[in-house]
Amino acid sequence: MSWFRCPEPRPWASMRLFCLPHAGGSAVFYRPWVKAVSPALEVQAVQYPGRADRMVDAFVTDAHQLARLIAGAMAPLMDRPAALFGHSMGAVLAYEVARLLQERGTPPVHVFASGARPPHDRGDERVAERDDDGVVEAMLKLGGTDAEALRDPELRELVLPYVRNDFALIEDYAHRDGTRLTVPVTAIIGDADPHVTEAQAKGWAQVTAGRFALKVLPGGHFYLNDRQPQVVAEIHRTLEIPV
16 A cells, blocks of 8 residues: 555656644645645655555554655655655654655755654653543644544544554654754744644754754644645745745
8 A cells, every 4th residue: 555645646746745644644634735735846645554545554653663664655756856744743753754865865855844842852741541531632632623533433433543553653752863864944833832832843953954944823733724825835935836
């Protein structure tokens, strides 16, 4: 099963934008972006195992292993410049994927880290070890469309296993010394995000020797649902993509 969902292949596009979802998220989260971004960008959304059309695939329980699998799957798609955008858990995975791509001589042109504390400052909250109601409560607190699905008992039975796996994966993640990025990084957060403060987001500057920028938009953890035009505009401006 392919690792990427590309609702609209664009063989003419000058660049690919690889989008990595949050904990409990799937590739469909980025589907609305396809029509929003410039025709010069091709959106490739990562589909993690164990959900949606990969429901039968075994979970990956280690973030470093998941990053290696994603980076390996990207190899055939690196025939043109690529940027990475990751939200929440996806931001940390995007960082680890970028490190691997850089080591292999095909670094991305940019990493966008959205709604996330930096890899070396993850905090110690443990959602994965809570009971089902506790996990649902944590999802509802963060917001987002996935949280609403958890109100339905039948959907909850399908969704909770991979939500819990994702929380465990990112909560068990530990940053390892090694390759320091040379590619530019942009951190984007919502000003009312309970998960990451502006001061914490500035810590992303430490992971790269390249340029760093911080963009703060109105909203909570899922600010990008309401602020999609501003996020897309920031991506276009940063990547110098004609609209």
